[in-house]
Amino acid sequence: MRGECMIKAVIFDMDGTLIDSERIAIIAWNRSAKRFGFEIPLEMLHGFIGMTRDACMGTLTEHVGSERIANEMFEDHKVIEDELYSTMLDLKPGAREVVENLHARGLKLAVATSTRTIQAHEKFDRFGLTPYFDVFTCGDELNRSKPEPDIFLLAASRLGVDPASCVVVEDSFNGIRSAYAAGLYTVMVPDQLPPTEEILALVDKKCDSLTELQAQLPELLAVCGD
Numbered sequence: 001m002r003g004e005c006m007i008k009a010v011i012f013d014m015d016g017t018l019i020d021s022e023r024i025a026i027i028a029w030n031r032s033a034k035r036f037g038f039e040i041p042l043e044m045l046h047g048f049i050g051m052t053r054d055a056c057m058g059t060l061t062e063h064v065g066s067e068r069i070a071n072e073m074f075e076d077h078k079v080i081e082d083e084l085y086s087t088m089l090d091l092k093p094g095a096r097e098v099v100e101n102l103h104a105r106g107l108k109l110a111v112a113t114s115t116r117t118i119q120a121h122e123k124f125d126r127f128g129l130t131p132y133f134d135v136f137t138c139g140d141e142l143n144r145s146k147p148e149p150d151i152f153l154l155a156a157s158r159l160g161v162d163p164a165s166c167v168v169v170e171d172s173f174n175g176i177r178s179a180y181a182a183g184l185y186t187v188m189v190p191d192q193l194p195p196t197e198e199i200l201a202l203v204d205k206k207c208d209s210l211t212e213l214q215a216q217l218p219e220l221l222a223v224c225g226d
Helices: 022-035 042-048 053-064 067-088 095-104 117-127 150-159 173-182 210-223
Strands: 009-012 108-113 135-138 166-170 185-188
Touching (some): 022 042, 022 067, 042 053, 095 108, 095 210, 108 117, 108 150, 117 135, 135 150, 150 166, 150 173, 173 185
Parallel strands (some): 009 108, 108 135
């Protein structure tokens, strides 16, 4: 836990935080792996959460023993994902409400996602959330993925706000590591995994859902000097 802050902006992760897509990604990975004659341990798939394609490829290549197969499998799992999105993709409970509340309070809002720019905008456009956000910072714009701090530092810079005046809302371990390294106030809303002791030590506030975060916004912003 760090000291008091003056919050001027909130930066959201996308997948698993605002949009309920990580469970779909795991289904897609498992179906693709089966097509190629492999099994991917769930622990490895959890390790991919919050990371770009390039950051995942080394681990996947080592697991399947071929860079070519790893690339083909990655592309195949994205095709499966897109098919599943048509019927399964939805917002996380409370996502719209918390975004609308923060926007109404006049706070600057940003998205910082490891997903590529085109896909990120497609998801937000689908749910009508794009107009609420001042800035989108996406995985294909950076050389270094979460857990490095680059994506949150770039988002804060684009907002014109000091990182210490930003709250980050994240679900993933890599996202929390990234936000903490960037010096932002970290709020974790777990999705696929509960936080470990290591992650809890990096978290300023933990909420079990966005609905809980919504209820605690007045308290959170008061503590942070709103």
